[in-house]
Amino acid sequence: RVKVLTILFGKRQVGVSLVSHDGKTIEPVSAIKATIDGRLESVTRNLVEALSEAVKDIRATDLHNHLVEALLRSCLRLLNESRTRSESKARRTYEAICLYVQENFQTPVTRESVADHFDLSPNHISRLFRSEGAMRFSDYLTLVRIDRAKFMLRHYDRPLKEIARSCGYRSVAYMCRVFRRITKTTPTAYRNDGL
Numbered sequence: 001r002v003k004v005l006t007i008l009f010g011k012r013q014v015g016v017s018l019v020s021h022d023g024k025t026i027e028p029v030s031a032i033k034a035t036i037d038g039r040l041e042s043v044t045r046n047l048v049e050a051l052s053e054a055v056k057d058i059r060a061t062d063l064h065n066h067l068v069e070a071l072l073r074s075c076l077r078l079l080n081e082s083r084t085r086s087e088s089k090a091r092r093t094y095e096a097i098c099l100y101v102q103e104n105f106q107t108p109v110t111r112e113s114v115a116d117h118f119d120l121s122p123n124h125i126s127r128l129f130r131s132e133g134a135m136r137f138s139d140y141l142t143l144v145r146i147d148r149a150k151f152m153l154r155h156y157d158r159p160l161k162e163i164a165r166s167c168g169y170r171s172v173a174y175m176c177r178v179f180r181r182i183t184k185t186t187p188t189a190y191r192n193d194g195l
Contacts, residue, residue, distance in 0.1 A: 009048050015099045035095045044074040094132035105144045106168045111137045146182045153191040160187055
């Protein structure tokens, strides 16, 4: 039995999910998800940056623990504050779709499959992304996948084929083309530059 709390710090929102698994089935028993709208305020952003730097020093475990606790408290404060703010239905739907994409990018996600999941029309999804996100749905999906590929390239020594599959790409060549278009470098060069 296990419970896993995941916090995803994005440029426009923070996603929080708590997944419970009983250890008896393949699929999780339950998942509670929430989003915190808006850019990170300076305290939370600084805590994320400090923790990102601190994890490079393995000996600083006490510092890690204090930073994680402060970051969790900051997220809880942001979550409580976001509940009091009123949001439009379009904004809430857009954020729910973004969180869904961030959690399912490794699967064959399409505008149509997302529309089906949220019981909306594909054209409505496109309108939401233009009005609330100022980009197309496909561009958002690509950015999520490429950000994950960048993370995996820097932190895991896995073959490109595995990284491509983990990021929702069926073809390594296609992932490399998209990666180069977005980052202006190849995945291999990006990995080597980080060493």
